[in-house]
Amino acid sequence: MDTFARFLEILTDALDEPEVTGRQFAERAYMSRYHFDRVVAATAGETPGAFRRRILLERAAYRLVSCGDGVLDIAVEAGYASNEAFTRAFAKAFGAPPSVWRRRPSRPRIDAPSGVHFHPPGGLRVPPARRVSSMELLHRMVDHHVWLVGEMVERAATLDDAALDRPIESSVEEMDEHPSIRVLLDRLVAQLERWVAAVEGRSEPHPSDTGDMSAAGLRSRLAAIGPEFRSVARRLCDEGRLDETFVDATCQPPVVFSYGGMIVHVLNFAAFRRTQVLLALYSAGRTDLGLGDPKEWVAEPR
Numbered sequence: 001m002d003t004f005a006r007f008l009e010i011l012t013d014a015l016d017e018p019e020v021t022g023r024q025f026a027e028r029a030y031m032s033r034y035h036f037d038r039v040v041a042a043t044a045g046e047t048p049g050a051f052r053r054r055i056l057l058e059r060a061a062y063r064l065v066s067c068g069d070g071v072l073d074i075a076v077e078a079g080y081a082s083n084e085a086f087t088r089a090f091a092k093a094f095g096a097p098p099s100v101w102r103r104r105p106s107r108p109r110i111d112a113p114s115g116v117h118f119h120p121p122g123g124l125r126v127p128p129a130r131r132v133s134s135m136e137l138l139h140r141m142v143d144h145h146v147w148l149v150g151e152m153v154e155r156a157a158t159l160d161d162a163a164l165d166r167p168i169e170s171s172v173e174e175m176d177e178h179p180s181i182r183v184l185l186d187r188l189v190a191q192l193e194r195w196v197a198a199v200e201g202r203s204e205p206h207p208s209d210t211g212d213m214s215a216a217g218l219r220s221r222l223a224a225i226g227p228e229f230r231s232v233a234r235r236l237c238d239e240g241r242l243d244e245t246f247v248d249a250t251c252q253p254p255v256v257f258s259y260g261g262m263i264v265h266v267l268n269f270a271a272f273r274r275t276q277v278l279l280a281l282y283s284a285g286r287t288d289l290g291l292g293d294p295k296e297w298v299a300e301p302r
Contacts, residue, residue, distance in 0.1 A: 045113025
């Protein structure tokens with residue numbers, strides 16, 4: 001294992017030990033303090049001490065939006081002896097004092113040459129050897145589908161014939177209360193509005209989110225948010241940022257997600273709702289969309 005990889009391993013193990021000194025870090029790597037500091041700094045672009053302080057500040061930012069602990073408690077976890085020292089360091093790194101940032105959180109990362117950042121709940125995110133492309137995201141979704149079907153088959157093999165052949169009664173109330181074509185279409189549009197607002201760092205609803213559930217209102221909302229969501233998703237894919245995380249300030253309390261996870265989440269839950277709407281439309285005599293299978297649409301020239 002190279003020195004930098006060993007440093008990351010030691011740092012991860014010692015996140016809850018703010019009292020550990022630089023000398024002790026070097027000892028755990030079986031190196032002299034001078035050589036350890038020089039090698040890590042040359043690789044990471046930061047000294048081990050600066051690297052560790054940054055990671056602990058990023059963790060503190062995550063803690064501010066994910067738990068109800070007081071600022072002083074979070075400061076102590078980050079290795080600061082006083083609230084004042086923590087506030088100065090945090091404000092310098094994030095542009096606002098902890099109490100203000102907690103109410104209106106922004107990107108919970110501090111720019112760093114190495115690209116290594118805190119990854120909740122208690123680890124580090126190390127940049128991949130290569131970026132994840134939009135096509136690779138599709139491959140991951142396919143891999144997940146095949147894996148999940150296999151897991152379901154394995155569990156089905158433990159059941160008897162009666163259990164395997166018993167009719168399934170579907171209940172969509174578990175996901176959406178009192179579902180109808182109108183309600184589910186509102187959920188599909190609102191889902192796009194919510195996630196664009198989250199990616200933009202808003203703590204309030206997106207401007208297009210008027211709540212209008214009339215046919216005209218839904219059409220207007222989708223005309224506004226549809227292109228914007230597509231643009232956000234394409235930009236994140238093109239920039240290779242699918243593994244990057246962001247704070248969703250629309251949640252209470254705010255939650256950290258990855259951009260790729262957000263896109264897959266939207267597609268997964270939207271697929272279920274789309275199917276329910278299409279079946280209801282079919283029953284109502286609007287049959288031209290069928291089941292909305294994307295296989296032919298995706299294959300057509302754009």
